[in-house]
Amino acid sequence: MSDDESAYSDAERKKKGDEGANFLKSRQQMKMSELDEQLAEYIAEWRKQRAKEEDELRRLKDKQAKRKVLRAEEEKKLTEQKKAEEERKMREDSERKHREQEEKRKRLEEAEKKRQAMMKGSSEGGKDGGVKKFSKGGGDKLSNIQAAKGELGKTREQLAEEKKIALSIRVKPINVDGIGSDQLRHKADEMWNLIIKLETEKYDMEERMKRQDYD
Template sequence: MSDEEEYSGDDPEFIKRQDQKRSDLDEQLKEYIMEWRKQRSKEEDELKKLKEKQAKRKVSRAEEEQRMAQRKKEEEERRQREVEEKKQRDIEEKRRRLEEAEKKRQAMLQAMKDKDKSKGPNFTIQKKEGFGVGTAAMERNKTKEQLEEEKKISLSFRIKPLEVDGLSGEKLRAKAQELWETIVRLETEKYDLEERQKRQDYDLKELKERQKQQLRHKALKKGLDPEALTGKYPPKIQVASKYERRVDTRSYDDKKKLFEGGFDNIYKEVIEKTWSERKDQFSGRQKSKLPKWFGERPGKRAGDPETPEGEEDAKVGAEEEELEEEEVEEKHVEVEEEEEEEEEEEEEEEEEEEEEEEEE
């Protein structure tokens, strides 16, 4: 029996407790719903604020991108304008230099014409008598002191002394300024050339090092020594692949003999070796002899061996002797043919000598 069945119906205490429980549950539920609504409103407010921030950030980002694009456009226009201005300045500077050079050239030509009209040249070319290969060799074999002395004499003719006598202060300052600008220009050109030479030397060293590294990697890929391709002389041409060079350990002479027909010789050697082994095996076998009670075999002659194997050995020996005799005869024939050829050559030489004597 349960409590509800025990306290049922008319018990006021039970009804009061049930009402209290329901009211407590209702209050808890109301509190939970209020807390949930507060939390929900709080989350909605935060989400709304985040969305507003996101919208503001999008607007600010769009404005910033627009400003960056405008700034980039202005920078590009300014750069293009500077490039065009620089190009125009270079063209004008080049035109000005060409005009100045042309004016100087015209002035020099006019001065030379005036000088030619007023007087003759300030130097004389003396004709060297007997100028030839010997004189050119003497010119090349001059000592350092002689060349230095000739250089000083030549410079004394070419470089005119600085004439500043009788010049006013303004002209002296202008002359000094001109000389100073010349010195600055020459030093600037010298410095530029030195820096250019340094850069070129560095580039050459870097390129050589790169080439060396590439050749090392190439040699390693081919299975060669790393320094094989970086030497003074080029490497030998490889006639075999990387696999053959590592697996085939035969020397170059052996490979050359194979290429020149050595395979046939090797095949013959293998065949001869095989037959010689079989022959030794056959000759070394246990020879069977006829029993004594068997009697003499029919057809046996005086001096014949006792067994058929002995007859075979005798036949083999006779064949070998015949082969040796044939080889000796062939050698004799070859020697006789060589002697005949030598005699014919001697006779031809004698006939030619006689014909030459008759012609003389």
């Protein structure tokens, strides 16, 4: 091989080597460009998905906040309804107790009037020289038995309440404001006479009941 041929071969090989290097470099650049495009697409898709997730999370938070407000309003409404119901029940119980107390007071007033009339009749019969008998002696005895049974069926609180009402009917409250010593002594004498009268009536009632039992 001549020198010219050898130099030509070296130049040809160098040229082909340069072309191969350029080709590889171009391929690498193309691959990098493709990778960049793929990476850019991935980043864009990730950002899109992230924005979608953030929007969904924001909607969920808004929904939870609205539910919280609605739940608070419902709880407030239920609390107000419960309070109104309790107040209504308390008012109805108070009105019912007031009606029962008034009815009981009326019954006791009627019973007191009958007792006073009976004691008056008994007192008048004693003045005539004997005990005045009632035409319905058996009925009186039966009513006493029924009354006793009724008393046994009552609680201590009921009996105490009826006693309080009966005392309020028979013994009126005394206003001592602005009363002098003489008036106070007069009131004390009146109270003493009332006590004697009540004890006498109690004794007469017990004696009459004993006689009715004997009859």
